[in-house]
Amino acid sequence: MRVRTLRRVSQWSVFALFVFLFLNTEYKDNDVLPYAVNSFLRLDPLMAGAASLAGRAVIALVWPALVTLVLTAVLGRFFCGWVCPMGAVIDASDAAFFRKAKRKASIPPSWRRGKFLVLFFLAASSLFTLQWAFLFDPISILIRTFTVSVYPALNLVLHGIFDAFFRMPESVSRVSEPVYGFLKSRLLAFEQPVFRTSAFVGILFLGILAAGAFQRRFWCRNLCPLGALLALAGRFGIFRRRVDVSGCTDCGVCAADCRMGAIGADVAVTDHGECIQCMDCRAVCPEEVIRFSGSEGRAGAPVDLSRRGVLASAALGAVTVPFFRVEAHGKAPSPSLIRPPGALAEREFLARCTRCGECMRVCIANGLQPTWFEAGLEGLWSPVLMPRIGYCEYNCTLCGQVCPTGAIRRLPIEEKRKVRLGLAWIDRSRCLPWKGESDCIVCEEHCPTGSKAILLREERAQARGGEWRTFKRPYIEESLCVGCGICETKCPLSDRAAVLVTARGETRATGELAR
C-alpha cells in the first residue's frame, strides 16, 4: 500500500473513532458509559500540561498524554499528520475547497513562529494559574465545535428534511420514515440539542478551515500550540526525512508540495519540528532520493524561534494574569453560575476545565451550557447549568464520567444525590398560588428528593377576584434542596420561572478530594 493511502487510512480511522466516541458521549440506557469517550483529550499533552500546571495538581486521568509525548520524542511530530482529527478535517477541507485556490498572498514562513509564541504565552499564564489553552487547543476546539455547533446543526437540518417528508403524502413518508428511524437510532440526538455560543463557535471553526485559502494547513503551521509542543518534543525523533544529496537534482518538487513548509530553500534541509511525516515528499520525488530512515543527509534546520520572541510571549502570558484576578466577579460571583455536580472549587475548576464541552454533550437534559462571560473572560465556555433550558437529572452522573481532567469529579450516585448545586427560591410575586391565581404544584411534583424539598402549605388567601380561598403554596425546604433546577425547568410560567435556582449554598470540593 502506498504510504499516502496508509496515512489517509490512519487519519480517517482516527477520525471515525473520534466520531464514534462523540456519538457515544450520550446516555444509552447505561448509567455508566461503556467507552472512555474522553480519550482524545486525555491523549493531548498540551491540555494535560496546562491543566496540571494551572491547577497545581498531578492529574492521574491524563496519563495517556505522556504516551503521546514519548512517542513523539521517538517518532517525531507524526501525531499531526497521522492522528490528529483536527488535522484530518483540515486536510479534507484543504483538499475539497482549496485544491485549486490560487494562493496569491503568500504567507511568510516566519508566521510559523506564531504557534510557538502562543505556546509560551499559554505556558507562562498556566504557570501563574490562568489556563487559556482551551482557546487554541485543537482537540478541545474540535470536540467543542462538534458539541455546540456542528452536531446540533446537523440534527436541525436532518430533522427539517425528514419532517418535510413526514408531512408529505404517505407514499413518501412510507419510504422516508424507516430511514429516519435508522438515523434516529444511530446518528441523531434523542432531542434537538441547543447551546449558547453555538453560532460564535461554529464561525470560529469555519474561520480555521477558511485559512486554508491562504496556505495549506494554515492552522497547524502557524497557530496550533499543540503542534508547537509536539514540534519541540519531536525535533530529535529517529523517524525523520533524509535526502540522499548525491542523487538530488534540486528540482524543488518536494518543497512545493510540502503541506507544512518544512522543506527549506535547500531542499535537502528539513525543519524536523515542522515536518509531520506525511511522507508526500517521498512519493513525489522524481529521483526517489527521499527516505524516512537510513543515513542522515544534511543537518536539520534550527527551530525558527528567537529568544526574544519566547521571552516576550511568556512575559505577556504572565503579565496578563493579574488583570484577570482583579475582575469583580471574583468578589461577587454571578448568582446564576451554577456549576455541574462534582465541580471543583471555582479557581481549580477553571484551571482544569478544558472547555471541550463533553459534559454539555452528555448532559441528559441539555441543561449544561457554555458560559459567555458569567465567569469572566477567563471562564468562557465553561459549563454552567441553566435550569430554564434543562435541569440536572437526579440519578445521573454522566458529566463527571466524561470530564477528561477531573474538573468535574466522578461521583458515585449516592454521593451525587447529596451534592448541592445551589438553592431554589420562589418569586412570590409571580408564583400562581402565591398571587392567588390558582393552584399549581408542578414544582413540588417534579422535585426529585425523596422527602420533598418543596413543601406545599394550604393557606387561606385572597384570590384575584377578592374572595378568600385556600391555596397550596410552595415553600422551599433548603436543607433538602439540591439545586437540580427541575422546578425552574418545569415551572409552567412562560419566560422567567417563578421558582428559580441560584448558586447559593453550593457544595464544591477541592482538588484534594478529587484525587
Place this chain on the structure above:
Amino acid sequence: MTIRIDRRTFLKGAAAGTLAVAGWPLVGPPRREERGGEAFASGTGGTSIAVAGGGKPETMVRGAVAALGGMSRFVHRGDMVVVKPNIGWDRTPEQAANTNPEVVRTVVRMCLESGAKSVRVVDRPCNDPRRCYKRSGIKDAVESLGAPEAVVEYADPRKFVEKEIRNGKALGKWTFYKDVLDADRTINVPIAKHHNASRLTMSLKNIMGILGGNRGNIHHDLDRNIAELNTVMRFDLIVLDAVRILTANGPQGGRLQDVRPADTVIAGTDPVAVDSYGATLFGIAGHDVPHVLYASRLGLGEIDLKKVRVLKV
C-alpha cells in the same frame, strides 16, 4: 372465523359469571373506526369491574382480565394495539412511581396471545424518557418477551394532533398522541398512587401521558381538566396496577417508606368505577378524589361502587 373464536371465548367468560356487562355486542366493542362520535360504553347501566388480589402480578392481571371475559374480548386478531402505562419518572419498580413492569409485560403478552398485529407501549414521561423507560423496568420487561410485534416506543413529538375538548370549560383544545387516537385498541395500564395535586392518580389521570404541549398549564384547574380531557378519548380496557401503591409524596415518590404492598390488580372498561375502587385501597372513596367526581358528573362512568358489579378473583 375470527368472530366465532371471539364469541366462544366470550361465552366461556360469560359462563364464569361475567355476563353482566350490558351494552356490549357479543363480539366485543366495535372497532374504533366503526364507532360514531362519542360512543362511550358508559357506566350508567350495569358496570362491572374485576378485582384480583394476593398473587403474583401476572396471575392477578390474567385473573382480572379473564373475569371480564378474557383479553380476546378486547383485542382481536390483527389489531394494532397501544398500551399506555405510567412511565412518568426516573424511578425503580420498588419505588412505585411507575406501572409495575410485570403488569405491563403480562398485558402485552396477553394482547399478543389474542393475535394482535402490533402492540406498542408508549408514554410521555416527566423525566428523561430514556431513563424512565429503563429504570422503570418496563422497557426490559417488554423486550424480554422477544416478540418483534411488541415494541416500547418513545413518543414522537411530530405525532401530537390537536383535538377539541367539547364541554371543556378551561381547555378549549389540547394535543393528543396520534398513535393512541388511531389505534384499533387502546389499553390503559396505570399505577394507583398518591398525587399531591389531584390527591390520587389512576386511570383518568393517566391520560396526561398522551398529551402534548406544556402540561404544566393543565395543573391550574387540574381536577376539572383531567375529567374533561377524558371526554376526548376512552380506553378500551383499563388494567390498574395496585401491586405496590405509593401513599405519599406522589406522583414521583422516591422513599420506600411511602410505598405499601396492596397486591391488587383492577380491570374494567369504566375509568370512574375502576378509579373509585382504586381509591378504596387508600382508605377513601371515589367522591373524595375531585377529578373522579367531575368525571362521573360528565357521565364518564359510575362512581358509586354499590352500583358496580365487582367481580373478585
